[in-house]
Amino acid sequence: xxxxxxxKSAGQSTKVSRDxxxxxxxxAKNYAVMRRFPRFALDVRLQVKMFQNGEHGAxxxxxxxxxxxxxxxxxxxxxxxxxxxxxxxxxxxxxxPIKVRAIVRYRQGLRYGFEFLTLKxxxxxxxxxxxxxxxxxx
Numbered sequence: 001x002x003x004x005x006x007x008k009s010a011g012q013s014t015k016v017s018r019d020x021x022x023x024x025x026x027x028a029k030n031y032a033v034m035r036r037f038p039r040f041a042l043d044v045r046l047q048v049k050m051f052q053n054g055e056h057g058a059x060x061x062x063x064x065x066x067x068x069x070x071x072x073x074x075x076x077x078x079x080x081x082x083x084x085x086x087x088x089x090x091x092x093x094x095x096x097p098i099k100v101r102a103i104v105r106y107r108q109g110l111r112y113g114f115e116f117l118t119l120k121x122x123x124x125x126x127x128x129x130x131x132x133x134x135x136x137x138x
Contacts, residue, residue, distance in 0.1 A: 037068040040134035046073060046097075049086040061112075063089065066134070068127045070105070071113040079104045079112060087114065091130045098123055 023028035042063045051056045059077025066072075071089065079085065083104045088097045100123060119127070 020052070030038075037131070038072075038135070039065040039067040040070075040131055040138065042066040042134060044090050044093075046071075046090070047088040048073075048075060048077065048079070050079065050083065051054070052083075064111070066091075066127075066131065068124070068131055070102070070113060072111065072113050074110050076113055079107065081105070081107055084117070085114070091126065091128055092125060093133055098126060103136070 010120055042065060044063050046063055047058055047096040048061060049056065051057070057077070059075055061073040061075035061077075064072040064074060066089075071087065081104050085102055085104065086099060087102050088099050090097045100119060103117055104112055105115045106113040116127075
């Protein structure tokens with residue numbers, strides 16, 4: 001598998017696999033196979049709260065997919081890989097948005113992938129039920 005160089009603004013570079021850089025349909029399928037839990041289409045408006053440059057901030061986005069361990073979204077703000085944020089996500093079957101801590105696992109343009117962190121048992125159960133519901137509608 002070939003690699004390409006990803007140029008950073010500070011003159012640093014890192015090696016990125018060609019599949020990860022192109023993120024084509026085949027690469028997305030292969031990545032989905034590696035996931036611990038399947039993802040399901042979900043289009044809801046979500047809020048992201050972060051702490052950057054010594055200040056609290058927030059931005060809005062739209063989810064694209066969700067699983068029991070994470071969510072994909074397109075955002076209006078800018079985050080870095082490894083950044084920890086709080087997500088407020090309105091879910092089907094729930095009267096109030098779920099609030100979860102998450103880490104940015106990937107970024108491609110305005111698209112982000114988040115992994116949920118430290119879920120409470122009730123949150124984990126809610127996500128499981130929502131995913132079952134979304135699976136039944138597919």
